[in-house]
Amino acid sequence: MKYKLGTLAVAGLMAAGPVMADLVFPSLSYRTGPYAAGGIPFADGYADYFTLLNERDGGIGGEMIQVPECETAYNTEKGVECYESLKGGGGLVYQPLSTGITYQLIPKVTADDIPMLTSGLGRTSAKNGKVFSHVFNFPANYWDGASVAIKHILDEEGGDLSGKKIALVYHNSAYGKEPIRTLTELSKKHGFEFKEVPVDHPGQEQKSQWLQIRRDKPDYVIMYGWGVMNQVAVQEAVNIRFPMDKFIGIWWSGSENDVLAAGAGADGYKALTFHNVGSDYPLYDDLKEHVFDAGKSAGAGDQAGTVIYNRGIYAAMLVAEAARTAQEIHGVSDITPSQMRDGMEALEITEEKMANLGLPNFGPEFKVSCENHGGNGFAAMTQWDAEAKEWKLISDFVQSDQDIVQPLIDEDSAAYASENNIEDNCG
């Protein structure tokens, strides 16, 4: 009997453990906790894209793909546990979708020679590949977001912001604090008054913050929020009758989940994005045929076409293309994490490539290099149409103010390099 149990356990392990020959793209997801509203669609999009590649093309370069999932609940301790447990399975690239976990993993992935992609999140100065050899944050980062938001406000105000008041409502964590430096610099450059309004984790209670906003009467409010904090903030803004078209969220504060709860009042709320919205792409036809209709959707399968789901698709597409690039560079289909890193550093996204993948006009063109791990910082503005219940792209993709952002990146990465004795990786 004992023997039998033992073999059963071993057989179970063999069946569940990843087969080593596959390409493994671990998904550090969070489907529970106060941030699940963002975590679920992203994880679904990420998994569905890889399912599509498996079903339609037989993987990448003939290698099947595995997406082992690990629940982090947006919690750094669990994130570390997930990273360690998935590391043994040969994960090619990590996308934690949490700035806190990203900070935790930056030194670890560098030591373990595994790349990490933090599109539009994480440590902004990781754009400097000379210092952060294994961390990528293309196509845009938090400071690009702050700068593009200000550019949008400049357009609205006819190019002059002197004497205006802009408030930043932010998640009081490493994530929310990221844009403060950029906005402070921008306020000096454009002469507006900048106010910080922190909201503590998880952000279900924001009465006092919005009371402060009602008293201070800022001309614009920018929000860096995530999870349940977004919905509460939008509702509170509606409650104090703040003009919604002067309320701008970062790309993590602009999904359907964040505005639907506030109903018609949320109409006109704006949010940034670094990729296009909607589901009107050829890729969705393939997804419908091979994934949705085949009953292979991840999760509940009800997220297709939402903003964050699209971001999951986009994130999966970027790493899949990077894996393809790595296969080309090294001439092997079964790549290692180290080869994957080379592929990410040589990644080039062109409009032609995106169109071939079924995502025309979906995201910006960019080329990664050893020095630039962060793309070119293009972002666009979207606006919520409460009647049609959809996000609409209302501007072109514009580039952030590189005169402000780049020196800050150089400064912050230099500080990290000197703290950790890092030599120039590209020299």
Place this chain on the structure above:
Amino acid sequence: MFYREAGDFSTTYADDQQTFPIKFDRYRYYVVLFIAIVVIPFVINDYWANSLLLPFLIYAIAALGLNILVGYCGQVSLGTGGFMAVGAYSCYKFMTGVDIWWSGELLFRLPEFNIFFSVIMGGVMTALVGVLFGLPSLRIKGFYLAVATLAAQFFLVWLFNRVAWFYNYSASGQINAPERDMLGVLITGPSTEPWATYLFCLFFTIVCAVIARNMTRGASGRKWMAIRDMDIAAEIIGVNPLRAKLTAFAVSSFFVGISGALFFSVYLGAVEVGEAFGIQKSFLVLFMIIIGGLGSIFGSFAGAAFLVVLPVALKVVGVDWLGWPTDIVAHLNLVIVGGLIVIFLIAEPHGIAQLWRVAKEKLRLWPFPH
């Protein structure tokens, strides 16, 4: 059959007063120590260290600390997370060199402490802060004290978020443990060997446990227990409540501070105060001692092991073996922990430690219970 005193003669007072007076128990303890110190470092890998052993050892220290305060001295505290944060931030300041400013000018900067002494200083600073927040315990008791310590929790988290000096003015407001070594072996930073971090934490855990054990069965522990059982009676028989309560707060906070320092520097490496040391942490450590057993050193270890291992075990069984969706398993974990707390409070208020005591009694008579 086991745990029998028969044939085990004490010939000196020292023999009679040792921690494990029964020979079988003593040898079992030596075997555990031997495995922990000599065997595990050779078989440990990153996964075992970072997912199970380090959190277990570190939470065990925190649980020991809280157990002294709540289990032995009867002073309810919900400020454990905040006190761990004090330990973590003091450790960070001492390992990067404390800088003292006065009206915008740098007065002086202490040299960077070795990681070992930084951790100790984390404990010392937390002990001071703990005594400060323990002062109200002389006037308020029970629920009211719990609320006062809850205030400490929120105040400390707010303080470390608000005052940039504590995180050395970094843009993200996080503290990152720089690479530090002890005797040439890396203890913090990403390139550490699992055996080194494990042994470092193990050392602190063993020392803390020995100190805690000996304090609780000595004069100070008896005073704490007298205060716990009935403070007026204790005062009448000559226990100074001021000293007894404040020493309990100091010793407890010292341990909690050590665990906070290790939690930040050795285990996580980077910490954000609201997320790592929030009210959740206070509850987690409190659950550990409730499930493990109030007023028991073994209970602190059992509770920490239980709450560290349970989620990982559930995940391995549920996700890796049975292939259930990750969110179902995560929710199941919450349900099970919550259910267990209720069950323990009703069925076994003295926790796993009491189960162990009963098991020992049974083993003593086994296999001839009559």
